[in-house]
Amino acid sequence: DVKVTQSSRYLVKRTGEKVFLECVQDMDHENMFWYRQDPGLGLRLIYFSYDVKMKEKGDIPEGYSVSREKKERFSLILESASTNQTSMYLCASSSPGLEVLAGPDDYNEQFFGPGTRLTVL
Amino acid sequence: DAKTTQPPSMDCAEGRAANLPCNHSTISGNEYVYWYRQIHSQGPQYIIHGLKNNETNEMASLIITEDRKSSTLILPHATLRDTAVYYCIVRVANNNAGNMLTFGGGTRLMVKP
Numbered sequence: 001d002v003k004v005t006q007s008s009r010y011l012v013k014r015t016g017e018k019v020f021l022e023c024v025q026d027m028d029h030e031n032m033f034w035y036r037q038d039p040g041l042g043l044r045l046i047y048f049s050y051d052v053k054m055k056e057k058g059d060i061p062e063g064y065s066v067s068r069e070k071k072e073r074f075s076l077i078l079e080s081a082s083t084n085q086t087s088m089y090l091c092a093s094s095s096p097g098l099e100v101l102a103g104p105d106d107y108n109e110q111f112f113g114p115g116t117r118l119t120v121l
Numbered sequence: 122d123a124k125t126t127q128p129p130s131m132d133c134a135e136g137r138a139a140n141l142p143c144n145h146s147t148i149s150g151n152e153y154v155y156w157y158r159q160i161h162s163q164g165p166q167y168i169i170h171g172l173k174n175n176e177t178n179e180m181a182s183l184i185i186t187e188d189r190k191s192s193t194l195i196l197p198h199a200t201l202r203d204t205a206v207y208y209c210i211v212r213v214a215n216n217n218a219g220n221m222l223t224f225g226g227g228t229r230l231m232v233k234p
Binding site: 004035040041042043044045059090091092109110111112113114115 | 157162163164165166167170208223224225226227
């Protein structure tokens with residue numbers, strides 16, 4: 001039962017190209033996230049969105065933009081790809097945010113896609 | 122955000138219990154401890170979470186110390202398929218975007234026959 005899908009598993013682009021990474025979730029989640037994963041650095045949050053047309057910067061937004069036109073789809077855009085953007089990109093989604101004193105059953109598990117391994121030459 | 126510290130790697134014999142430690146000494150009273158794992162070439166997968174009580178589900182057990190400054194994830198009977206990177210994460214509460222997760226380096230668990 002597929003929940004979060006990403007448009008490509010592997011992608012090779014050239015420096016300067018515009019790159020679109022697409023993510024779709026079928027769980028009607030409000031929140032969606034884009035991470036990149038690099039050896040020795042773990043997962044780092046690039047951008048997230050908590051509603052259609054809403055977006056917030058994560059820890060490393062430079063060089064990226066995002067688009068959330070529909071609830072189920074969250075796109076990551078590299079306006080002009082560079083070699084230091086070679087990485088594994090992971091999309092995730094979760095149900096809405098909670099107040100800090102949420103109950104024990106409201107843990108808002110994040111569901112991750114399989115990842116897109118992007119190589120920029 | 123509370124930071125977590127995990128050993129970079131561990132080995133475990135197949136069929137034995139795997140005990141993965143995590144330190145989170147600056148955790149706040151309203152922050153949960155989450156564990157995720159990532160099997161090679163896949164996205165991270167949720168395992169378990171807890172606030173202050175020990176928790177158990179079909180995948181694992183989570184033991185949190187009384188002062189909440191550390192925790193241990195226990196896989197009671199590790200199999201080869203449990204070979205993965207295990208991430209200990211402290212949940213950052215954010216009213217706008219739910220639980221943003223800050224991933225550290227994790228522990229690479231190698232289960233050996």
